[in-house]
Amino acid sequence: MTALRLLLVDDDVLVRSGLRVILESEPDLTVVGDAGSGREALAVAADTDPDVVLMDVRMPDMDGIAATAELVARDPQRPRVLVLTTFEDDDYLFRSLQAGASGFALERSDPDSLVGAIRVVARGTSLVLPDLTRRLIASHAPSRARGPAALPELTGREADVLRLVAGGLSNAEIATELFLSRETVKTHVSSVLLKLGARDRTQAVIAAYESGFMTG
Amino acid sequence: MRRARADHPAVPTGFPRVGEADGAPEGESPGATVGQDRAVPPTSSLHWATGFAARLRALLVAARPGWRGRALYALASLPLGALFLALYLGLIGSVVAVVYGVGVLLVLLVLAVTRSLAEMERRLARRLLGVDIPAGERVRDRRGVARRLRRLVFAADTWRALGWLGARVLLALATTTTLVFGLAAFVALGWEVEWNPLTALPLLALMALDVVLTLAVVDLLVRLSASVAPRLLGTAPEQRIAALQQSTRRLADRNRLARDLHDTIGHALTASLLQATAARRTLTPVGERPLQADFARQALGHIETNTRTALAELDRVLTVLRAEDGGRDPAPFAAPSLDDLEDLLAGLRDGGLPVALVVDGDVDDVPAGVQELAYRVVQEGTTNVLRHAGTPLTVAQVVRNGDTLVVRVCNEPPASQPDGRPGPGGGRGLAGLRERATAAGGTLTAERTPSGGFDLCVTLPLSGAA
Incomplete structure (x- = not known):
């Protein structure tokens, strides 16, 4: 089984470097690139062809919602977008799901849940954080x-x-x-x-x- | 219908009291019949009267829930009308006395009393008439005697309240007149007219009619009060708009605060958390993987910086909350103004920052939006000093220069050079401030001074500003 190719997008370099270390320590994940803004993410995604993009929502120079929409418009199947969020109830969160993100994960979740979420998004056989997702959609849709x-x-x-x-x-x-x-x-x-x-x-x-x- | 039902037993005791006093000799008067509320002897001559009373009672029960409150209101309107009339006379008197100087104070006093009376009237109408009247604007919450007085005189509330008291005088007059005439007619029918078996029935009917008419007119007057009261005692349109604006602003402030928290503290904590997690992983031996002590050391440094920044931000947000929730203003998130600067700086002084405030020029008529922005500039500037330079001598300056307002925060170089590296997330506040200054048509400069201090300067135009 080939390793899942990940792209990390967050405007904070500390978040990216932390995530990189955490995710690279998993044998079946490999971080193929990172980006500090939505626009940079689009360029890096075109070069590296990731399976899953871990996307921050609020960034300077094209936010995660617009970047997600653009990625989905380019190719509806690849890559999948997993939105990273600090807070559960966030209007931006719903909008990024609407833009085409496959799910979201809380930045504060423990590494195993985060890795689990990435795998679920890649497989597509169930929802990530089903209860939270349903509640979010039900309250915003x-x-x-x-x-x-x-x-x-x-x-x-x-x-x-x-x-x-x-x-x-x-x-x-x-x-x-x-x-x-x-x-x-x-x-x-x-x-x-x-x-x-x-x-x-x-x-x-x-x-x-x-x-x-x-x-x- | 529960209220109507509850009123029902009270109808006989309350309603014909006037009749009891005057018509008591006639044991079988309609009032008494209703009062006994028991089987009436089938006297044919009284049959019609009983039917009439029953119908009257049905009418009262069905159409008059809350009549007791209205009756009390009508009764209360007599002394109150007299009181308000006296107030009016007082107002006229004090206006005349203006010529002699002391009148100004008297007028203000009368207006203040008018407002208090209006509040009492509001409560009375709410309690007795069940009319929903929102509270008027509060003058007392304003700071400064001059502002309060200006508000007192210029608030539409005050004059509408005065109008209401005038209306009450007229209504009380009408009520008195009605009652007097009703009573006079009743007495005339009872004593001035020759009673004999032939005239008794028509006279009784006339008396009943008199009572009903009198009460109907009084009731009409009370209902008139009930419909006029909300218009004169309730909130004026401009007040409603102001309240709406205030709540909108409060909401915007709340959202901004939430966004600030999200952007700064949430972000700093997230970055720290991920760094800590990563550091732990790099220090945990798994299989062949080498330990990365360098990464861990760096990560700990970042965590330290981030946590410090987060605490500074928390302090800043709490300062905002405390400054805005000082209990002086009904709106806990109301936009701060230049008047609040002294409080803000006092808090910083408590925190160890020696900071002076210099306000130059007439800043009273600076628009509220600009005042708030100026406040934010001082807030951001001074907290940045605390965050990055410790506690050096700092001066906050607000200078009105014709059509521009210059807000400046500059500090001496710090005693010891702390870690100058701005933490991640640091500087976001300044960027936001620059955005807001630009949006208001102003400019922001932030630079190190030759001596090693820092100078934040924002220039805001006053004409055409929000």
Whole structure:
């Protein structure tokens, strides 16, 4: 298994150097570059082709939200963006998820959780920090529908799967919950993402809340 | 409907009291019938009256919740009307006395009393009429006698309150007139007219009509008060706008404070945390990996600097909070003004910084926005001195020069040269200040002086400023 290629983006060199030491000590992670601003991140990302970008939100010279949006616009599949944040309830945080980030991690989380979050984002088989993410999306997503609404394009099974995805369950957990095989769940999730035009689970959850399919 | 129901038993005892005093000999008067509230003997001549009373009672119960408060209000309006009339006479008297000098004080006194009475009226209306009247503007919270007096005279509140008291005088007059006429008619019907079995019924009906009409008119007057009171006693539009602006500003201040905390302390702690974590890793032997003592040493140095900066920032934010929550102003986050500088510097002096404040020129009419910015300049400048140079002699200067305001903070060189390296995150405050100064059309310079001190100077235009 090849090591995951990481790009660190933060305007504070101390944060970057600290993260670099922490992450490089993991055998399956390698830091291929770092950048001090959103604009620099775009250039470095083009050169180094990282799998996951660890992105600070507030930076001079293009913030993390704009940089994330630009990265996603370039290629919706690679790299995935993991937003690093100091605080959980942050309006910027939701906006960076909206811009296309796959998840977020708290800067204060212990190294193992941080590394775990990076792996989850790279795999894409479940949400990072499911409860926090759901709460953040639920409280910030402007629901266009008034009440619980169905997403008509989804089959009943797919709707069930989406509900569990939004609940933060991983594919394996959904398989157990719905008595399906993992492969079937994977197929359903791909189909849901396709129908919602979402590039990953986080985006699917945002779509679920914004459409009114999920509430509260 | 619970209130209406609760009122119901009170109707018979309260309502026909006037009638009881005068019409008591007629044991079977409608009032008494209602009062007994028991089975009426089926006397045919009284049948109609009973029906009428029952209907009247139903009307009272259904349409008059809270009538007791209104009755009290009507009664209270008689002495109060007299009081307010006296106040008016006092005002006229003191205006006349202005000619003799002392009148000015008297006028101010009367206006102050007017405001207090308006507050009492507000409470009375709230309590008895159930009208929701927001409190008026507070003059007492302003600092300085001159400002308070100016506010007292020029506040729309004061004059509207005076208008209300005048309205109350008129309403009280109307109430008195109504009651007097009602009573006179009642007495006339009871004593001046020949009663015999033929006229008794029509006379009783007339008396009842008189009572009902009188009460209806009084009630109408009270209702009129209730509808006018909020307009004259409530907040004026300009006050509402001011309150809105204030709460908006408070919110903006809060957000700015939150952002400051996020940017400075949150950031410094995060960087320290990551450095500490990294340092621990580099000192933990795992397999073949070499220990990196150099990195760890550097990391500890960074942590030290960061923590120091974070503490300085915490101090600064707390100073802001304390300065703005000094209990003088109802708004804990109200924008500080030049008047608050002395408090700010007093706090810094307590912290060991020998700092002097020099204010030159007339700065009273400097717009609030510029005053706040000037305050921030002094705040940032002085805390930077503490942060980077320790406790050297420092001077904060605010000079009004025609259409510009120059705010300057400069310090002597520090006694011992501390670590001059600005910590990460340091200097963010100055950058923010520069942004704000530029936005206000001003300029900011910050430079080391030849002698080794530091000079922060912000020039702000006063015309066309926010």
